[in-house]
Amino acid sequence: MGQTSTRDRIVIAASRLLQRQGYVGTGIKQIAKEAQATLGSVYHFFPDGKEAVAVAAIKYSDQEFAAILREALNSEQDPGAAVEACARQLADSLRESGWIDGCPVTAAALETLGTDSEIQQVCAAALRSWEGLMYDKLLRSGFRTEDARDLATTIISTLEGAEVSAQVKRSEEPLEAAGRQLARLVGSYEVVPSVAE
Template identity: 35%
Template sequence: MVTAKGAQTSARLVETMLELIQTRGYAGTGLNTLIEQSQAPKGSLYFHFPEGKEELGVRAVELAAEQFRALVADAASSAATPGEVVRRVVEVLAELLASSDFRLGCPVSVVTLEMGAQSERLRESCAGAFDSWITPVAAYLAANGRPEPVARALATAAVSAVEGAMIVSRAQRSVEPLRHTADALVTLLDGPVS
């Protein structure tokens, strides 16, 4: 049985892993650094995550997926159009990038690029995270009049475009690629329903 203190330690390890992936990448995150940054007792890592770094990476990806789903749901709860949802999400992401001096990005894309070919478990976790973002966007588009297959295709394109724009924004140290992507997606998503 995991105690409340144990649950807090486990959550702290996952949150720290997520932060380190965002700033150092998955491969650049060592377990000693994780223990030091999380201020968790050394023995707690393998107590809570007996499969080690890979298990912790999966949990960090799951946490990132949940945070992004919550961001999209919050934006969708008060937006009048699909394009407005995208614009609100992009503004939050642009603020995250700028306030971190372009050090933070999407941890799911980082893990996918670094480990997708080496760890099937991490690749599947990342695929699941992306799908968990695409599916509610597709449902929102379908609820706004797009046929199901078109909604799914548009949602996939929107998530893919925002992910790519995050990477370009980090490389250029500018939020303009994100904002240009939002402009293009507003035109696409709020255009005539076919």
């Protein structure tokens, strides 16, 4: 047995597979195989079945991506440069993965929209948590609350959409363009100097 528990291996494997193949396209047996666990183990830790595994996996992806986002945002003091760093980071890891490891929740979210499953709720929570990180960064940079709210929502939307475009086109260009334009947009706001940063 490795140092990661069987349950953790299941969650991590599921999060990767959901990211790449979506909810419908990912099978329970495939998750078990990828996690080097057996079907019995999966149903032991998640008696409620596939949807419960997916919910845990998406929550994990949420936190994992939030850490990456936080680091990119903290790498630059200027908010515009920080947003551009986020786009750069997304482009790098996307290219390195062969254009397959995109946003961890988009695929799963879109497939389960019609259904009233818990999945879309955790996906919405993930989006909100990422927007919250961006919102805080803007507030710390002296933005007014209304501006920060609108901007944070739009920045996350744009990064989301640019990542999808980059995946489909197999090119970093959409993310680079998004980074440039978002930096310009952020820079177009008058900001009151703050002692906080």
